Amino acid sequence: MKTLSLLALLLAAATARASDSAGLKDLFKDDFLVGAALNQRQFEERDPRVSELILHQFNSITAENNLKWGRIHPRPDAFDFQAGDAYVAYGEKHHMVIIGHNLIWHNQTPDWVFHDEQGNLLGRDALLARMREHIRMVVGRYRGRIHGWDVVNEALADDGTLRQSMWYKIIGPDYIEQAFRLAHEADPAAELYYNDFSLERPEKRKGAVELVKRLQAAGVPITAIGMQCHSRMNWPSLADEETTIQTFAALGIKVMVTELDIDMLPPAVKDPTAEVSLRPMEYDPKLDPWRDGLSDAAAQAEAKRYAELFALFRKYRGSITRVTFWNVTDGDSWLNDWPIKGRHSYPLLFDRDGKPKPAFDAVRAVAAKEYPQ
Ligand code: XIL
Numbered sequence: 001m002k003t004l005s006l007l008a009l010l011l012a013a014a015t016a017r018a019s020d021s022a023g024l025k026d027l028f029k030d031d032f033l034v035g036a037a038l039n040q041r042q043f044e045e046r047d048p049r050v051s052e053l054i055l056h057q058f059n060s061i062t063a064e065n066n067l068k069w070g071r072i073h074p075r076p077d078a079f080d081f082q083a084g085d086a087y088v089a090y091g092e093k094h095h096m097v098i099i100g101h102n103l104i105w106h107n108q109t110p111d112w113v114f115h116d117e118q119g120n121l122l123g124r125d126a127l128l129a130r131m132r133e134h135i136r137m138v139v140g141r142y143r144g145r146i147h148g149w150d151v152v153n154e155a156l157a158d159d160g161t162l163r164q165s166m167w168y169k170i171i172g173p174d175y176i177e178q179a180f181r182l183a184h185e186a187d188p189a190a191e192l193y194y195n196d197f198s199l200e201r202p203e204k205r206k207g208a209v210e211l212v213k214r215l216q217a218a219g220v221p222i223t224a225i226g227m228q229c230h231s232r233m234n235w236p237s238l239a240d241e242e243t244t245i246q247t248f249a250a251l252g253i254k255v256m257v258t259e260l261d262i263d264m265l266p267p268a269v270k271d272p273t274a275e276v277s278l279r280p281m282e283y284d285p286k287l288d289p290w291r292d293g294l295s296d297a298a299a300q301a302e303a304k305r306y307a308e309l310f311a312l313f314r315k316y317r318g319s320i321t322r323v324t325f326w327n328v329t330d331g332d333s334w335l336n337d338w339p340i341k342g343r344h345s346y347p348l349l350f351d352r353d354g355k356p357k358p359a360f361d362a363v364r365a366v367a368a369k370e371y372p373q
Pocket of ligand 1: 064
C-alpha cells in the first residue's frame with residue numbers, strides 16, 4: 001500500500017512538472033499550431049496521465065493510423081468509421097485542429113483496392129471510380145469537422161520522379177490531381193495537403209516543387225505542402241532544412257511540419273533517409289544500443305538538435321502554420337518498430353513515463369526568445 005501511494009505521489013510530481021507551466025501550444029501560439037499524432041488508446045482517453053499531457057501541450061491532432069484506407073475501408077462494401085468518429089469527436093470535444101491522414105497512399109491500402117472480384121487488375125476508370133467513392137465517403141463524413149487532409153501521401157520516389165505506385169500505374173500521373181479535386185468537392189472548406197518524407201533531399205525537393213507547380217497551373221486546390229521531417233541527428237543539415245522551407249514557401253502555399261521526430265538509433269540501412277519498406281527487418285542488438293535508457297550526453301545532443309530545428313521553424317513562422325510530432329512519448333513512437341521491430345527509440349520530447357526530456361525544455365526555451373517582428 002505504502003509503495004503504491006509513494007509511486008502515485010512520484011507520478012503526480014512528474015506530471016506536475018510538464019503541466020506546471022504554459023504548454024507548447026501556448027508558448028508557440030503566435031508562431032504555429034503544435035500537434036501530435038495520436039493512436040487509438042490516446043484519443044479514447046484510456047490513460048489519464050497521457051491525456052492530460054496531450055491536452056496541455058497540443059492544439060492539433062493527426063490520426064496515426066485510424067483514418068488510413070485499410071482501417072476505414074477494409075473491404076469493397078464496408079466502411080468502418082468507429083475509430084474515426086471517436087477521433088474526430090475527441091478533437092472537437094477539446095477544440096483541437098483536427099487533421100485527416102490520409103486519403104491516397106501506396107502503403108496500408110488493401111490489395112483489393114486495385115483488383116476486381118476475379119482478381120484482375122482494375123482499369124483506369126474503375127480505379128478512379130473507387131477513389132471517388134472512398135474520398136466522397138470519408139471526406140464527406142467529416143465535412144466541416146476535419147480541418148485539413150493529407151490528400152496524397154508519399155507520391156514521390158527518392159529521385160524526385162513520381163513513384164511507380166499502383167495508383168500511378170493504373171490511373172496515370174493525373175491521379176494526384178484527381179484526388180485533390182474529389183477531396184475539394186467533398187468538403188470545399190477543408191485544407192488540402194501534399195505530404196511526403198525526406199523532402200530535404202535535393203532531387204526529391206525538386207520533384208515536389210515541380211509537382212506543386214503542375215497542380216497550381218492546373219488550378220488544383222492545394223493549401224500546403226506537408227514536410228514529414230522524420231529526422232536524424234546528422235540529417236538533414238540545418239542549411240538543407242532552411243533551403244527546403246524557403247523553396248516551398250516561395251511557391252505561395254503554406255508549409256507544415258507534419259511528422260516530426262529525431263531518430264537517435266543507429267541507421268538500419270546505408271541510406272536511412274531513402275525509401276525503406278514498411279515491413280520490419282530482423283532485430284539486431286547492435287542496432288539497439290539504448291535498451292537501458294538514453295545516455296545523458298545523447299539526450300543533451302538531442303535537446304540541442306530540437307532547439308535548432310524549432311529556432312528555424314520559428315524563423316519561418318510566416319509560412320509554417322503547424323508543427324506536428326509523430327507520436328507523443330518515446331514509448332509510442334513508430335520508430336520502436338520500424339525499420340526494425342522491438343528497438344528502444346527516443347525520438348520525442350517525452351519519455352516512456354510521459355516525463356519531459358531535456359529536449360522539451362530546450363524547445364520551450366526557443367519559444368521564450370525574442371524575435372524581430
Ligand atoms: C506509420 C505509423 O506510425 C505506424 O503505426 C504504422 O505501422 C505505419 O505507419 N509516414 C506516414 C505515416 O505518412 O502514416 C507513417 O505512420 C509513418 C511514415
